[in-house]
Amino acid sequence: MFGGSIERSCRVCRDNATRKSLGYGYVNYYSVQDAERALETLNYMSIKGKPCRVMWSQRDPERRRNTASNIFVKGLDPTIDNKALHDTFSVFGNILSCKVSTDNNGKSRGYGFVHYEAEEAAKIAIEKVNGMKIANSTVFVGPFIKREERGEETIVENYTNLYIKNMPPTWDDAKVAALFGEFGEVSSSVLLNTEDGKRFALVNYKTAEAAKAAVDALHRKDMRPELGEEAATETPKEAAAPDADKGEDSKEGEEEEKDPRDSKRSGRRSSSI
Known part of the structure; x- marks a missing residue:
């Protein structure tokens, strides 16, 4: 019994x-x-140490792929989880799905997605929450834009987040924080690994001026001349794209909310931010 009610059917999807x-x-x-009682009672409940997300099943693929009612939120405080994000944005309309992007250790990457049932609710949420302070951070809220719809010409001018790749293997969190701290006050910095072992770092500055200074000084700078390797920093392509999304298109890339049935039934799930 899921949520105290008798189910007609129940199944866990598995790799063929x-x-x-x-x-x-x-x-x-x-x-x-x-179904409504289960949704209200069990959404974000912890199952074996992980919070589950409960949402209505959308059988219409066109409705699932509709991004007009899907919004992107970045600059989230580390304390904001799926439930807190849902509670914040549910006042503007019925939410189909809501997710904070996290790394392999469950730590928030500072951005998330909210998919509304109605486009009007998404527009109101953007108007009301963009620039508002949630917890200890001022957030950016905008319409979600698919990667293939983003243009190279839509470069963000006032970015504060940097994505760093091709770092020397000796770099650790302290080295990243110290090096990038030379260009201005850093709000947060973290060194991470992708599933296939590639290393990257995320650095968020207090001001856009500091972020630009770091890019001007360090982008493609040879940090290990004896090996001829370069460290590279990248800036966001457009306002509604998370800065951490430049390295991995599969996992670290955009996570547009979609029904899992749109993906191939393989051992690896396709993700939707």
């Missing part, structure tokens, strides 16, 4: 070859009232 769980499933109730 390995039979390993894909991390999502479907529960079908006899009544809408029971």
Whole structure:
């Protein structure tokens, strides 16, 4: 019994070859009232140490792919989780799905997505929350834009977040913080690894001037002349794209909210930020 009600059917989706769980499933109730009660009661409840997300199943693929009601939020305080983000934005309309992007250790990357049922709710949320302070951070809220729809010409001028790759293997968190701290006050910095072992860092400055100074000084600068390797910093392509999304298109890339049935049933889930 999921949520104290009797289910009509329940199944966990698995990989066709390995039979390993894909991390999502479907529960079908006899009544809408029971489904609504489960949604309200169990959403973001911890299951084996991980908060689950419960949302309505959208069978219409066009509705799932509609990004007009999907918004992007960045600059989130590390304390903001899925539930806190949902509670903040649910006052503007019915939310189909809501997610804060996290790394492999469950630490927030500072951005997330909210997918509304109605486009009007998304517009109101952008108007009301953009530039507002949530917890200890001022957030940017804008319409979500797919990667293929972004143009190279839409470069953000007032960025504060930097993505750093091709770093020497000896660099650690302290080295990143010290080096980039020379150009201005750093709000946060973190050194991370992708699933295939590639290293990258995220640095967020207090001001856009400091971020630009760091880019001007360090972009493609040879940090290990004896090996001829370069360190590279990248700036955001446009206002609604997370800065951490330049290195990995699969996992670290955009995470547009979509129904898992749109992806191939493989051992690796396709993600939707």
